[in-house]
């Protein structure tokens with residue numbers, strides 16, 4: 001039973017109020033998928049190629065809202081989106097990218113884990129299969145962005161750190177079906193990430209390039225952080241949470257060791273209030289944008305570690321996460337103004353943004369985890 005008196009519970013009530021207002025304002029037809037100027041309503045491009053990794057953060061919030069309140073209106077909303085989610089991994093399968101894990105863990109997997117809906121299970125397994133098909137056998141990684149039929153812009157041979165958070169869909173598919181292929185692909189990708197993307201100090205690079213045909217390494221690349229050699233904060237958070245979850249599924253000590261090392265690196269870079277700037281290795285002249293979304297994702301990763309029995313420093317990670325979430329819960333980070341459709345202000349995506357829908361999701365997940373109310377959709 002939720003303690004409705006606690007500050008966390010009050011914060012969750014406020015978030016659910018926003019979810020309800022957004023559902024009413026935008027409906028299913030314009031299901032929120034991006035934040036522009038702190039508003040969800042300014043971009044209405046459901047399953048648009050450019051924003052495809054971000055639609056499921058709202059559906060993730062919807063399923064959490066259902067679990068928290070029991071109100072069937074949230075399930076009705078989810079059910080009305082199912083045909084779109086199915087179409088994306090059947091009719092439009094070649095339009096997909098590595099981000100199928102973000103999209104389906106927080107929609108169809110979340111729904112299946114919550115209601116046992118077999119249709120949702122089938123759609124999520126189709127998505128996992130499409131994700132596994134992106135595996136490059138020679139380089140042993142999941143190809144991030146290229147079309148798998150070789151047409152379109154040639155961006156093949158690239159792995160990115162964000163993919164660590166897409167692996168849970170594969171691990172879930174393995175657990176659900178017993179089919180080892182899903183697990184083998186996920187582990188191979190995680191192992192290549194350790195070998196190529198994590199540096200000795202446990203900072204991570206954003207991207208790494210291989211020759212698509214031979215699988216030979218071509219070295220570090222960057223598309224989201226400051227540059228090659230820098231340490232993008234959100235990428236560090238993806239790696240932290242991704243390795244912590246990979247350990248939960250596999251029990252492989254190497255994954256826990258990486259998660260702990262990355263967590264320690266992340267924590268060492270933080271200012272006193274626990275909210276990072278967007279890249280931990282910036283030249284003097286670079287802008288110092290705050291990224292609340294990196295903070296919220298990392299807090300979830302730290303809470304995952306604090307729930308991991310074999311983790312040596314559980315209490316410290318849990319306390320650090322609680323501190324970060326407490327800081328995010330007030331202005332200027334928490335969006336208290338009634339007109340704000342989003343939940344957290346200040347995030348980096350290319351440049352400083354007024355907010356990011358993925359940060360909103362992870363903030364809600366962290367609050368639920370702190371309340372011991374979060375089902376693990378990952």
Ligand code: GLY
Nearest residue numbers: 053162224234349
């Ligand atoms: N593509 C994931 C991110 O920007 O964090």
